[in-house]
Amino acid sequence: MGYYKYLKKLWKKPKENFNKLLGGTAWRDKLAEFRKQPAMLR
Incomplete structure (x- = not known):
């Protein structure tokens, strides 16, 4: 159950979380x- 909680948070704000994971731009x-x-794409 815990995994889905974090996945939901990442899904709601992809821009903020993507930058945190990979940095900057x-x-x-x-x-x-x-x-x-x-x-x-296939």
Whole structure:
């Protein structure tokens, strides 16, 4: 049960938590990477 509590918290604020995990501008870099990829991945 404890795992889901933390997962819920991470899911609600992905921008804040993603930066904490990877540091600094990681969120912006990841969004740019997503834009360059095709819309459908197999």
